[in-house]
Every structure is written in C-alpha cells, then in structure tokens.
Amino acid sequence: MALLLSVILSSIIYKGSVSGLSEPPGCTEAWDYVEVRPGAHMFWWLYYAESQAAQYKDLPLVMWLQGGPGGSGTGFGNFEEIGPLNRDLQPRKTSWVQTASLLFVDNPVGTGFSYAERPDGFATDVATVASDMLVLLRHFFTLKSDFQSIPFYIFSESYGGKMAAAISLELTKAIAKGSVKCNFAGVALGDSWISPLDSVMTWGPYLYTTSLLDDYGLADVNNAAQQVKQAVAKQDFLKATELWSVTESVVEQNTNGVNFYNILKQEEDGKLGSSEGESFISLLARRHIYPLHSQSLSELMNGSVRKKLAIIPQNVTWGGQAEEVFSKMAGDFMKPVVDVVDQLLTAGVNVTVYNGQLDLIVDTMGQEMWVKQLKWEGIPSFNKLRWTPLDDPVSPGITGAFYKTYKNFAFYWILKAGHMIPSDQGPMALQMLKMIVHQD
Numbered sequence: 082m083a084l085l086l087s088v089i090l091s092s093i094i095y096k097g098s099v100s101g102l103s104e105p106p107g108c109t110e111a112w113d114y115v116e117v118r119p120g121a122h123m124f125w126w127l128y129y130a131e132s133q134a135a136q137y138k139d140l141p142l143v144m145w146l147q148g149g150p151g152g153s154g155t156g157f158g159n160f161e162e163i164g165p166l167n168r169d170l171q172p173r174k175t176s177w178v179q180t181a182s183l184l185f186v187d188n189p190v191g192t193g194f195s196y197a198e199r200p201d202g203f204a205t206d207v208a209t210v211a212s213d214m215l216v217l218l219r220h221f222f223t224l225k226s227d228f229q230s231i232p233f234y235i236f237s238e239s240y241g242g243k244m245a246a247a248i249s250l251e252l253t254k255a256i257a258k259g260s261v262k263c264n265f266a267g268v269a270l271g272d273s274w275i276s277p278l279d280s281v282m283t284w285g286p287y288l289y290t291t292s293l294l295d296d297y298g299l300a301d302v303n304n305a306a307q308q309v310k311q312a313v314a315k316q317d318f319l320k321a322t323e324l325w326s327v328t329e330s331v332v333e334q335n336t337n338g339v340n341f342y343n344i345l346k347q348e349e350d351g352k353l354g355s356s357e358g359e360s361f362i363s364l365l366a367r368r369h370i371y372p373l374h375s376q377s378l379s380e381l382m383n384g385s386v387r388k389k390l391a392i393i394p395q396n397v398t399w400g401g402q403a404e405e406v407f408s409k410m411a412g413d414f415m416k417p418v419v420d421v422v423d424q425l426l427t428a429g430v431n432v433t434v435y436n437g438q439l440d441l442i443v444d445t446m447g448q449e450m451w452v453k454q455l456k457w458e459g460i461p462s463f464n465k466l467r468w469t470p471l472d473d474p475v476s477p478g479i480t481g482a483f484y485k486t487y488k489n490f491a492f493y494w495i496l497k498a499g500h501m502i503p504s505d506q507g508p509m510a511l512q513m514l515k516m517i518v519h520q521d
C-alpha cells in the first residue's frame with residue numbers, strides 16, 4: 082500500500098517541452114519507478130498516443146521490450162527505433178506514437194535506468210523476469226486506470242521476445258484471476274530468442290547461402306553448433322551459453338567479422354575477436370550489450386534525458402548495470418520457450434512472429450524451424466497456407482514483406498531488415514504495427 086501511494090504521489094504527467102528536450106507539440110508523457118521486489122527498482126516511460134484523427138483513449142497501448150537481456154527500451158527502443166524522437170532529438174517520421182500509446186519498460190531489473198540495490202536484486206531466470214513485470218503492470222494499470230479497457234499489446238525484440246512470451250502467459254493467468262485489470266490483446270515476437278538452438282543450428286546454412294561462408298567455414302560453424310546442441314541435450318545450459326559464444330567466434334573468424342544484427346552492415350569495429358583471458362560472458366556482453374549502448378545514446382540518456390526525468394537516483398547511470406543483468410541470466414540463455422508460445426496459442430492469445438531477412442543472430446530459418454514444431458492445433462492449417470506479399474509503403478510495386486495468418490497466429494517476413502526491424506525498415510515496421518493493432 083505504501084508502495085502504491087508513493088507511486089501515485091511521485092508520478093507526474095509532463096505536458097509540452099521540458100528542460101531542453103524538444104518534443105513534438107502536445108506530446109504527453111509520464112514515467113516512474115516501481116519497486117518490484119525489495120531493493121529491485123524498475124523504470125517505465127509512457128508516451129500517450131498523438132494522432133490527428135483519434136484520442137489516445139481510442140488507440141491501443143503498446144509495451145515495447147528490448148533484448149540483451151540488458152538492452153534498454155527507454156533508451157534504444159525509444160530513441161533508436163520507435164519513439165517520437167530520434168537520437169538527435171528530431172521527430173521520427175515512422176514513430177509508432179501516432180498509432181498507439183507507447184510504454185517503454187527497462188527490464189529486467191538493472192537494465193537502462195532500472196537498478197538493483199544489491200546483487201540479489203537481479204533476475205536469474207525468465208520466471209523472475211515475468212513475475213517482476215507483473216508487479217509493474219499491476220501498478221501501472223492501477224495508476225493509469227484509463228488504460229484498463231484499452232487494447233494492450235506487447236511488442237518485443239530479440240531476448241525481449243523470450244521475456245514477452247513468458248510475461249504474456251503470466252499476464253493471461255493474472256487477468257483470469259482478476260489480479261491485473263487490463264485488456265490484453267496480443268503479443269508480437271520480433272527476431273525473438275524463442276528457440277536459441279534453432280538459431281545457432283541454422284547459422285551455417287544461412288551464411289553459406291548468402292555467400293558468407295565457404296565449404297571449410299560451413300563445416301567449422303556446423304561443428305561448433307553441434308557442440309552447443311550436445312550441451313543443450315544434456316540440459317547443461319551454462320555450458321551451452323559458453324559454446325554459443327565459441328560458435329560466434331567461429332562465425333566471426335570465417336566471415337571476416339560479419340555483423341550478427343544485419344549481414345549487409347559490416348562495421349569496421351565489427352571484428353571483436355576474444356582478448357586474452359576474457360570470460361565468455363564478457364565477450365558475449367561486448368557482442369550483444371554494447372551495440373545497444375553506443376557512446377552517443379549513453380551521452381543522451383545520462384545527459385539531457387536523465388535531467389528531464391529528474392527522478393533518477395544520483396548513483397544510477399543509464400546502462401550502468403547492463404552487463405550484470407546479462408551475466409546473471411547466463412544459465413537461462415539457451416533454454417527454449419517454444420512450449421510457452423504453444424500455451425499462449427492454445428489459450429487463444431493473438432501471437433505474431435516477425436523476422437528480418439538480414440538478421441543472422443536470430444535468422445529466419447531458425448524461426449521457421451521452431452514454428453513448424455509448435456503443437457498448437459492450428460499449425461497444420463497455417464503451414465498449408467501460402468503467404469501474401471506486402472508492398473513496401475514507400476516504394477509501391479516493390480515487395481517489402483510477406484505475411485501469413487491463421488486464426489490467432491501470424492508471421493511477417495520483413496525484407497531488407499536485420500535484427501532491429503524498426504531501425505532498418507521503419508515504414509514497413511509501422512505498417513505491420515497498424516495491421517496487427519487494426520489501425521490500418
């Protein structure tokens with residue numbers, strides 16, 4: 082109760098532009114912390130939908146979950162992908178805020194502006210990640226009770242998809258029990274780490290068919306992937322995480338440092354290699370956490386954004402605990418959650434899978450594999466359907482995506498996009514959003 086009161090008292094809605102951050106006129110926001118467990122604080126940031134045509138009450142609410150784990154939705158998702166402003170604080174033409182209210186949450190605890198006061202404050206498995214989020218959502222929908230009846234969608238990217246699946250299942254149960262009041266309308270899993278082994282096992286074939294491995298390289302990558310498979314078969318998930326990192330190094334060596342997030346974007350500093358004595362966790366964090374914390378984004382978040390928010394504790398820096406978040410989850414990375422997706426579908430939850438053509442880390446082949454293994458009764462009918470092409474919204478006549486839907490399941494194949502689909506193909510991502518939330 083005391084917790085709830087303090088949430089209500091400290092939650093402030095800002096209108097218009099605040100302390101140097103130029104915002105789209107009239108954009109209304111709110112943000113706050115929720116203490117989800119003793120000493121474990123989670124930060125959320127809400128943007129009310131800004132549409133010429135409709136009130137926010139007539140538009141859906143979308144929660145965005147970043148990957149990593151350790152990537153910040155309030156930072157990367159907001160300023161690099163779908164929020165009203167880009168990293169240079171210029172209005173984003175393809176922002177999702179004209180279509181839906183946006184709720185960014187820095188999860189798990191320790192991500193972005195979220196923080197743990199003690200080492201035991203971090204989550205070590207997806208179950209804790211989900212129960213923490215349920216505490217946050219219970220607070221959010223109590224505080225912002227006008228959102229209780231608004232269709233609520235969870236969109237996610239990468240490891241965020243694994244968390245989104247688990248959260249969606251817990252949320253469905255909580256709504257049935259009456260412990261959370263919200264109008265849950267569906268979950269969208271973008272380039273999601275649902276079946277890690279299917280991703281790793283398809284890296285070789287994917288890279289080979291895109292001219293990024295020769296026959297020697299293909300054999301090496303497949304060999305390394307087989308080791309991961311054996312560790313997973315033995316349920317030795319920590320070992321599997323270590324061998325996943327080894328497989329990535331084999332990929333890097335054989336591809337001259339391919340970019341895991343978009344095979345056509347090779348960056349000069351893409352060749353990480355492993356430095357002497359570096360732990361595999363630290364190497365994995367460098368590969369998968371640092372790209373979400375560029376120098377310029379860190380400066381923005383730790384600078385003018387933090388000043389504007391005005392509630393970030395002195396000793397909390399944006400991203401300061403990201404690597405710890407990642408390392409605490411190391412035993413959970415390689416565990417699949419395919420069964421969770423099955424449970425969601427069977428429970429009648431609308432599930433959308435969307436994937437970028439140029440993504441290596443979660444390549445489309447791997448997604449096809451676990452989708453085909455689903456036990457949900459609608460899968461045979463889904464498999465029998467042919468896909469439908471969608472024009473690229475900015476280039477009519479040019480294919481931007483394919484999609485296919487059967488009952489409460491849909492799949493979008495997004496062309497010319499890597500792992501971060503809204504950054505790579507903003508207009509196509511926006512159109513997909515509109516189709517999923519029925520605002521097209």
Ligand SMILES: *[C@@H]1O[C@H](CO)[C@@H](O)[C@H](O)[C@H]1NC(C)=O
Nearest residue numbers: 196197198199394395396397
């Ligand atoms: C910040 O300082 C407070 C008070 O000293 C301490 O309890 C807390 O653990 C610190 N938080 C972090 C994230 O270091």
Ligand SMILES: *[C@@H]1O[C@H](CO)[C@@H](O)[C@H](O)[C@H]1NC(C)=O
Nearest residue numbers: 232266267431486488489517
């Ligand atoms: C769920 O999916 C079905 C089938 O595509 C659709 O008719 C329904 O409108 C969707 N519900 C929501 C809330 O999006």
Ligand SMILES: *[C@@H]1O[C@H](CO)[C@@H](O)[C@H](O)[C@H]1NC(C)=O
Nearest residue numbers: 379380383384398399400401
């Ligand atoms: C926060 O931003 C400052 C610059 O504003 C930077 O020096 C620092 O490294 C950043 N901290 C993190 C954890 O990114």
